[in-house]
Amino acid sequence: MIDTKLLLDDFEGTARRLARKGVDPELVRQARDLAEARRHQVQGVDAARRERNEVSARIGSLMREKRAEEAEQARTQAAELGARLEEREAELRATESALEDVVMRLPNLPADDVPDGVSDADNVVRATFGYDPARYAGRDWQPHWEIGERLDILDAARAAKLSGAMFAVVQGAGARLLRGLTSMALDIHRDAYLEVIPPHVVRTEVITRTGHLTKFDTQAYRLRDDELWLIPTGEVALMGMHQGEILAEADLPRRYMAYTVCWRREAGAAGKETRGLQRLHEFHKVELVKLCRPEDSEAEFQSLVADAARPLELLGLPYRIVELCSGDLTFSASRVYDLEVYSPGVDRWLEVSSVSLVTDFQSRRGQIRFRREGGALDYVHALNGSGLATPRVWAAVVEHGLQPDGSVVLPEALVPYAGISTIGAGRA
């Protein structure tokens, strides 16, 4: 949620910045008008309430002085004032809920230096590491689902039997590979991030206030008999932990990581680009989250990008850093860098981490604040990114490790974690 003060104080500038994200200025104007109306109505309600309170207070003192008749008169007057007050309150409530409806549809403001653009075609590749096209020429590369089925570490048919499309059964050496990846990622970050094992189901309030559930979002799975939701990412649980809290400035930055299962409905997403482990309803991920002071958030963002890239470095996977253009930014982000791993089997760059700077957008909604040394309260800035998203990294490791003899050699860094160095050579 953006600060509604921005709408009143700098309507033009705010509308302009939101327009870079593709927001219709008319919507911004609507929000501004409602915010203004609310401001006036608040004043009216407060004045009406004051009148009523004054008469009420007089009734109190009249009663104490046993001036029953006058008290009775005042009571009639207060009742009238009360009735009028209620009308105004109802009006204000209507305005406030209309305002909230509109403001909730406004995304976070993009950072000023985010490149202009309307779609992913306008995203900018900032850097590419370890990618040598020559390496992929003149050799047969297979998609991970073919390798996986052949080596019996991936079973799409049984996954479909159990749960339907876009679910996976990973087994044997494949399961060890997955487990090893997550262990490795957690180990890499354990000095800088506090490891958390949170609940995987959260209240409606938590998922709503982290911005992952709006009326327009059908991404999350909901439990039928309880007011609970399966988390679509560990970020929901990690961010939710501090909802409504006031942190000490000395406690910032907070850096958390969590290995969780993530569930996403991905409504209507089935298709050719979802084969194998490219996109799943359920997957495993190590998530990194930071809360920090506003003045530190750009630096924390840069280091978060570096942190997210470290597993890819260690695994020796070619990857690139893509900065999302204004129009492709996610709803709550002001800046996003995607990390994409090259997948030789499908000849595509697959997003394996999306590092977002969400500034105060979530913390305003979730009321996560901190007290500065001087005593002033301020909203924390929040950042998040995948520390390692297993399915796609799993896929990249399998595809890159493919040997001419059909076996898969694991990256050296992973061997201690997976407990094996090769899949399919002799034993699966």
Next chain:
RNA sequence: GGAGGGAUGGCAGAGCGGCCGAAUGCGAAGCUCUUGAAAAGCUUUGGGAUGCAAGUCCCCGUGGGUUCAAAUCCCACUCCCUCCGCCA
């Protein structure tokens, strides 16, 4: 799942339906005193809305209700504690 008890300011803990945004204690900050410190004394010490400001309004777990007036009464919900049941 069943039976009870509870939820108030950073913490502890009072609070006859009106004079309670809230006693008191602790903690914290400032000042006085002091060479310095301790002790002592004085002062300050929640959040939000609105306003240039003075001020006004709202918030005592959450949401409703009763009333001229609710921290105080009623209802629902949530969470915490104790006991019983069940259970990895």
